[in-house]
Amino acid sequence: MENTALVRLTNVGYATSGSVILDDIDLTISGGDVLGISGPNGSGKTTLLRLLATLHKPTRGDYFILGATPSSSPEALLEARLRIALIGHYPSLWPEMTLLENVEMIDRLRGTGPSSVDPLETVGLKDLAGWKASRTSLGMQRRVEFARILNHIPRLLLLDEPHAGLDEAGRPLVDHLINKVIDQNGAVIMVSHHQYLVNPVLTRRGEVTSGTLQEIST
């Protein structure tokens, strides 16, 4: 079943400034997979997500991420990147722009027109569309990031503690987004605390300890 794998990491390691962050990661992700990852502070969870997002290049090992490989062309890398979305620790909003502009700028960069459904309405921020991002809370900014992704459902969605800052009402948005990706045969990898990893939407669970990934059988 080689061709259905979206992601394949073989013996992947990452080191920086002489210190090893990740060591010997083997991972295969196929369409429909929702992998939840936990692990103690500093174990390398965020670095693993950045490797999967092609934002860091592994310092050893072999990888295949939506067609991007260590020797792939810039075009193939770009193809892969356009189908990856990452929600990281810190919100990726321009503080000087309004919430609506923050969504629209990305649409314009990708060259897509406005969608039929207003994504800010879906995430419950329609009435605050004209607010500058600098006036809003972390949870609201998270919702704006979700709204951006709703306009371009990725093949591979990477979430780094997406529940952080979200209130009770906002939390179901995470599952909504995951389901949207799975509906289109994509895959999701979510780093989170144990409490969110009991979620039935997850199909696989793993733990990063001392730089290696261990899958927990469910």
Next chain:
Amino acid sequence: MTATTFWKQVTWVVHKDLRVEWRGGETLWMATPFAALALLLAPLATGTDTALIRRIGPGMLWLVVILFGMTISLRPGSYDSRPVRDLLTLNGLDPAADYLGKSLAGTLMLFGVTVALTPIMIVLYAPQGNPHWVGLAVLAITGTLGMGLLGTLVGTLVRGLRVRTALGPLLAVPPAVPVLLATSRGTDSALSQGSILTWLLLLIGMDLALIILGVLLAGPLNETTA
């Protein structure tokens, strides 16, 4: 990627940077008055000898534009935060388009500052001569473009470093010496109806070199995210 989307990305970056600067505006609206203040102070330091002041006016204008303009090129608003840069990378922004767009946005701001400071310089220094306005405008455009390109390149080199506010000008000003000479000496020539062609060619050569280098090196530079 096709050529049209490359230039669309360039205009997208110009649009974004100008909007962020317009809203935040911290540097532009502080650098310009401060530069005007420097124009007022310089004759106090050299002594208010009218003949001398008349002669140094155009040179002072360009010195001030280069020193204070570098702080505009290296403005905080031109640094996208790391999460934003990740977002742009994943949404397919070409690093070369980013470089050109940022440089053009910087150039527009620097040109605006130059235009704003010119009447102040004329009032304070009363330079003599019969200016060739078209020649001066072309000098100003090619000169500010060189500074915009240099500022963006250096801004990327010092991105994320703790010492970037001190290091940026040290890196950006020495290579801007040709811009200072070409604009100030060229302005002198234009005021006395002399030829500015040599200076113009120098600036165009430098702009082209920085465009080619910046586009070629944008990819490797983008990998060094700190």
Next chain:
Amino acid sequence: MRRPTLADTAPPKTPVLIGAVSLCLLVGALYLALTAPPDQQQGEAAKLLFVHVPSIITAYIAYGIGLISAIWYLIRRSMAADRISSSAIEIGVVFTAITLATGMIWGRYVWGVWWDWGDARMISTAVLFFLYLGYLALRRSIQDPRIRAGRCAVLGIVAFVQVPIVHYSVLWMRTLHQGATIIRPDLANSTVDSAFGLPLGVSILAFLSLLLFLMSVRVRVTSLEDDLSRRLGTDQPVGALIVPPRLQGENGG
């Protein structure tokens, strides 16, 4: 991991050999320079030429090596190329400083001023000095070896391309705006008579071999430094070193 032994820090044979050769050449050049007859116009001051000219030639060659190895780094991502590039530029800055110092001393002696604004070459050399001083400053400010290597390679290339642009702009400032250039002695253009040719040639050779020697030492020192930081570091993943907080008074802890 093997423990370092004394043999690891002993210099290899080749740099010692180059060092010996450059020492001989330097002694020879010094002898020839001191015994050369004084210049008719400038007297003994003209002998600064034997340091001034070789040092600027060496500096340009060092920056050229810096450029080529910077390009090599960007193609191959080889840390050896980064070491060669940075060592060459570092030494180039030292030789540029020597050029400026000897030029200023000479100017004081012959023209009566330390700094002469009529000398385009001195002005552009001073700008060159600051250009590459910035390179050294950038290098010091970045900790991560790969980020440092990448950014410094880019700056090494950009700086080198700026050198001729700076040089011509300063040159044109002098020639376009002075009615007629005053004819007067100029250090780098001193008429090289036959008595000066030999010591100058030997001196250039001596400086170039000195560049090779200093580079081989510098490259070796940086590679030993990298080695040391690797040995002081750990093979264990960082995550394994972080343990749960030890809270006093809880569970008898």
